[in-house]
Amino acid sequence: MHDEISRLARNVASRPGAALAGVVGDLAQPVLVVGATVPVGQLEVLFRRPEVSCVVVQDEDEQARTGIVTRAGLAAALTGRLGYGRAVLDRKPTSSIADWSPLVVPPGLPVSEVALSAMARVDERRYDDVLVAGSSWSSASTADVMRSLVAALTDRSTHDPQTRLPMRAPTWHALAHRCGLLRGSGTRVVLLLLDVRDMAGINARHGQGGGDTMLLALAARLQAALPRGCEAGRVDGDRFAVLATLPAMDDITAAASADALRQHLLRELAVPPEGVEPALWPVLHSSVVWSVAGAGNPDELIREAERRLLRSAAGLARAS
Structure with missing residues (x-):
């Protein structure tokens, strides 16, 4: 499936006017930032809010290091292989479950390029949210990136590329x-x-x-x-x-x-x-x-x- 999405993204990116698919900053939403030492138990409380799909994790000792914890990633960690994840992790720092190599992009990057990078990630991270770096941190869901990509292709197939009027x-x-x-x-x-x-x-x-x-x-x-x-x-x-x-x-x-x-x-x-x-x-x-x-x-x-x-x-x- 992800191979088909990658071909879709290349199709948009390779054509003139690829910006019609928009830039990732248009899809991004503000995201919470927490310190790496925050206990996982406190992190779980943040995710009780339905609008929180991920949080940015910043290491206070190494300011250059930025990570992400997604809702799915937190759920998997708390479940654990034997079902004891919550008991083991409750007081451990968020750094222990963060992904320290998230996909981070600038807000002006075309959606088609973001989709290509997202699909190039390893299987377990492929559909994680994308972090958008700017004056403040924000994130875009991979689902929104793909919807924008499909909408751009639909628009291209029905609208004249020169005048932007329907064909x-x-x-x-x-x-x-x-x-x-x-x-x-x-x-x-x-x-x-x-x-x-x-x-x-x-x-x-x-x-x-x-x-x-x-x-x-x-x-x-x-x-x-x-x-x-x-x-x-x-x-x-x-x-x-x-x-x-x-x-x-x-x-x-x-x-x-x-x-x-x-x-x-x-x-x-x-x-x-x-x-x-x-x-x-x-x-x-x-x-x-x-x-x-x-x-x-x-x-x-x-x-x-x-x-x-x-x-x-x-x-x-x-x-x-």
Whole structure:
């Protein structure tokens, strides 16, 4: 099992933007610090608090030495091989049961690297908490490290790495979900498509770096301009989709509301943000469709939006 987790960690660490998995300091929680001479019996009292998963142990005689006692480690020591651990250890110093070679990391270390180091530990220590050294001691559970790692991989598989918007599959899944919620209600789903005109020409004139800068700025501006309840995704290299749900209303009001959303976003996206050259900012084709009240077929909405987008692009081409 730990070999699979190690491969997972390497997968995240080896890709650009590994910081998306976060740093271990984001997961760390303050931890109690005790002296090495504290009796084990007193240590047991500390662990009666459910939020205490481990304590840091510092040797008063050797300040450079830092250890850890975990809840599982304390339980194993108190049980003992013959069941007499508590009686034997009650008055002994905490130093006698501490692990003096814990995994200690800085707070800024990426979660993926922490996971690799954790999985490289010996079997009996592999899932111990990780100590995070800073202005004060804190710790992160290996379980939290692994959850963060898996969440990062999930995010990578569903979100466009460039714009951080959901990709095509999760966007169309969200559309289907919205349509599924319409049954038995008078609400409607709106699908708006925005397409960058002449993306190939932008790349040819400004280079792919310029095109990437434009797309990143466009996605950020789109995300900031979305009304509450709307969501956006990147469904193609130069195409974005916006999803919305309208309350119950008649057909004429629904058409006006859907087009008002389209016009609002086009106005918000008409002017480049500060730091982006006006020559780099694109013209957008757009189309908008909406479902009938209380029902919606996501595939039909996508097809109709694509047809309208094609007609919009053809109209702009003739006008120019």
